[in-house]
Amino acid sequence: MKNILVPTDFSAEAHHALRAALQLAQRVGGNVTLLHVLPIPDAQGSANFSAFGGPTNGAELPNAYGIDRIFVVRLMEVTHQRMQQLLAEAAQMAPDVPVHEVLDQVEVDEAILKVIEQRHIDLVVLGTQQHEALERFFASSNTEQLVRLAPCPVLAIKHATNLDAVRDIVFASDFSAEADQAVPGLQQVRQLFPDARLHLLRVTDEAAGPARQQIDDFIARHQLTHAEAVLMEAGSIEGGIEDAARKLGAGLIVVPTHARSAFSRFFQASIAEKVATEAAQPVLTFHL
Template sequence: MKNILVPTDFSAEAHHAFRTALQLARRTGGSVTLLHVLALPDQPRTANFSSFGGPVGSAELSGTHGIDRIFVIKLMEATRQRMHLLLAEAAQLAPDVPVHDLTDQVDVDDAILKVIEQRHIDLVVLGTQQHDAIERFFASSNTEQLVRLAPCPVLAVKQAADLDAVRDIVFASDFGDEADQAVPGLRQVRQLFPEAQLHLLHVTDENAGQARQQIDDFIERHQLAPAEAVLMEAGSISSGITDAARKLAAGLIVVPTHARSAFSRFFQGSVAEKVAFQSAQPVLTFHL
């Protein structure tokens, strides 16, 4: 997870995501790319990535006239200033981490997916909003859609997070056959947080003894000890995961997902999407 993308709308949540990405990049020896999508007046949408390193070019202003043109210039100047502030902050907090900035004028999700492909992004760190946020950039639909569509892992961050203080990690699964595919990603997380206690969580309303045996077999099969088996009864899988993480004071939740799974209700994408939006803790999701 060395090549990290942070979409930003300059909100508090996006700022939390940026700081979290800097912490991760310091741990992995990686770099961070900041992406902002400009909300321009109605005009033909074309993919137009640019850096704020130079003056406003004609490409950025194509199709704009009069008042709209003045608005675009002022918007880009304000955005440039905001980006420069973030770059300056990064230079103070993590001087060894390379940080790059990009802007685009297309749909938010399209822009993010394009950067992931073009820049070979390993991880997206995304600021998510509180439940009452309605009209802001990172509404729940954006978070859930990116968790579902992004080909790389997505780390959803709602509050300020101190990754150096992570002492407990919850890995949620049903520990069926598909769960074995999540082990490489889980090992990567453990390498990032070698001192953290791993809690293997099974949310179930079924036989507790059978569920515990599945976790024990999973630990032994993949040599994951030391790890703690945790069982949780809940009305829904997503609420069970968030409740368990809160009770365990977990600093990170890990939820594998399979958007088109026909075998396991757990690995349907909706579970990971709901947890990423609902949880107060950072939530890492990745596809099997």
Template sequence: MKNILVATDFSPEAHHAFEVAVQLAQLTGGQLTLLHVLEDADEPGGAFSTVGGPVSGHSIDQIFTIKLMEATKRRMHALEAEAAEWAPGVPVQDVVEVARVGEGILTAIERYGADLVVVGARGHGAMEHFFVSSTTERLIRLAPCPVLTVKHPQPAFKVQNIVFPSDFSAEAAGALDGLRQVLAAFPDATLHLLHVAAGAGGHVAQQQMQDFAQQHQLAHCLTAEIDANRTSVGIEEYARRVAADVVVIPTHVRSGLSHFLGTSIAETVATHAFPPVLTYHLAG
């Protein structure tokens, strides 16, 4: 997680994501690509970089795009200066893509070789669910790298407690490669293996979770089970209880759903007081 892409629309929520991305780059010795996507109806697949790339043509729409690009560059450069103040020595480049938002982010991931994308999630009501399902949910499903969704301010982001909710079935082993990458980035963090028992018959034996930890040689590990009427509610309650810094949720590539949790990432992220959520694709 050393080549970090952070997508911004200059909203407060995007700035929360920016804060986390800068701090992660500093913690991991990584570099940061700051991305803004300008939606352009005439050229949805076009791409521009703030380090160059002329705009051809002289239509009013194109002139408007040029002016908007110039204003965007100024805002991006201000964020670069902010990053330099917070984390001197962290390499930062700023990029503007002219495309639809989802396609622009996916294009930038490939073009700049990102191994982590950081995005902001908005609000805590119906509109947030729309935002998550329409943009972040699609990104989670299609991005070839992990996606970290940040909802709240994180001015002093330190990863000391990582929550990994699962059903600890045989399929859970497919999540281990991604989980180990997270643990390698934060070797001193405590890993919380969590099972949420939603309804009768949903309990998993503590011994099963302990065996899972031993079998896969997971160090600094605690196990817990919590009862809740919904999986997302149980995760949120436990995350608050242990002051979780990150919740890690593996997903299926095609659906963006977590088999373990029986829920969409949108539902999980949409809970009111959630810490950053890291999603990645299950192996295989």
């Protein structure tokens, strides 16, 4: 996870995401790309502008849109200043981490997916609000959409977070046959947090014995160390994940997901989306 993308709207949540991304980049010798999306359509609905206030690719706005152009150029100047401030802060927090800036003027999800492809992004760190908060630029709907669509893992950050202090990680699964496909992603998490205790969580209303044995078999099969089985009874899977993370004092929740309906109910994207938007802890989601 060396190429890390942080979409920013200059909010407190996005700032928390940047700090978390810098901490991860320091761990792996990686780099960070800061993306800001301008929410202003032009006459074509899709023009892009450089970080220095001018249209890219030789694009020019029609004269009829002179006032709009002045406004857009001024907005670009202000945005560039704010991006430079973020770059300066990043240089203070992690002077050894290269940080790049990208500005775009399309839909937020489209811009993020484009940068993921163009820059070979391994991880998106997204500042987001909890579900019950008032919607803003990165509201819950944006997070849910990104969890569904992003081809790489997505880390949702809601509060000021010190990832260097993560000592307990909750990995939620039903530990069915499909769960083995999540092991490569889980191993990446273990590489990032080698000293953290891994709590393998199953939310269940079944008998404890068979469910615990299923987790123990998973641990043995994949030779997981510093790992333990955890069972939680709850009215919903996502509610049980949140309750378990809170009781265990987890600093990170990991939820694998898959869009294919042939997979078990646990891996439905809706569960990962709800946990990513509702849990107070940082939530890492990835596709099987």
